[in-house]
Amino acid sequence: RAAATSRRLSHSQYASTTSGGPLQEAFAKGALKPGLNVVLEGRPKQPNDVEGLKQCLAEFRQQLAWVERLDVTLGQLTNVVESVSQNTTDKDAVDPENDFQREMSFYRQAQAAVLEALPRLRKLKVPTRRPDDYFAEMAKSDQQMQKIRQKLKSKQEAMEKSEKAKQLRAMRKYGKKVRRSYKRDISMTRMWSLSEELRN
Template identity: 30%
Template sequence: MPVYDVAARKKRPAVVKLNGTPKEVNEKNEARRKGKMASNDKKENNAEGEKTAAVEFSEPAQWVERMALTSTKSLPADLNADDDPRREEVFIQQALLSVSRGISLLEEAAVPWRRPADYYAEMFKDDVQMGRIAAAIEDSKARIEAQAHRRAVKDQKKYGKEVQAELLRQRAKYKREMGERITEWRRKRKGNDELKEILDDGDAKGIQSAHAAHRVRTPKQRNLRPGGVGGSKRRPGKNARRRR
């Protein structure tokens, strides 16, 4: 046998007999691989479930050991999630109810929950830092109040200027209207000046004649004056009365 035939035979791939077409074989291999993956996932899920169950059942039976409370009051139906102040207020009310219930449970179990009078708890922040924080808060508060006061004074001045300007406008309007009314009155009165003068003269003459008529007295009226006819008599002197 030639040498090249032996080399060619060595390079030929080994022939493997398959049960079915290559496509069917690939599908079987894929199904087998998926089955292995599913079994592995199932084992992992079972392991996680066992861990969860162990955590759930590892809680202590006594409430004092757990001190976990769930609020029995549900949230209001009309609560808006975007309304932060209202939402926080509802949370605070729920927390207060839970705290009250927890205190009652502690008292029933005879567990002390009040802090002793001689108990000293070290704060996370020292007094110096807390003093600086309090001073910063006071400064910020004073600054805000000063800004509000300046803004109020500015608004008050602005309002005063507006009121003064409105008052000046009202005065100018009143003066203008009065000037127009006086002009209109003079225009209407211009044609009646002569008639008014005639009437005024007639009234003056009538008044003068009335005064003159009032001054004229009849003889009878003259005789009715005190003292009778001829005027008042001379009263007798004191000596004459003594002589009588």
């Protein structure tokens, strides 16, 4: 019997440490609905612990040289926004719904970051170009790439054949049209010459 009570105690201790706590609180308040569902009243507010976040940041922040970090921070690129949003009223913002504007903004920002980082790297004498004998392992093997090349080549050949067939059909159609008009012209000429002979 003592073992059974110790099991019960350990089970109740376990139940209090698991996720049953919020359900028990809701039951005590009378907020439980049939099926053990708790009706949430709005979204729970997330705490904004600024001091805790700063402390966390200070713990994992490392004071490394720029060459180790390679971070480039840029401000708003106004010429990018102007070039992609000429018809919008707010020239300082990229429309988040316009995929083209957003992608162009990312592209130009990356371009500007590279243009800012390259001189800094050259100043620190960091090589920025690959050597001629550089060999990097590819994501796909040579056999896979060969299969892809063959597939692309056969697809291109099929497209070329299809295009040639279309051109040939168009030429035949045009040839038939020319022959019909030629025959019609000849028959019209014959009829005209016959009518002229009859008049004379």
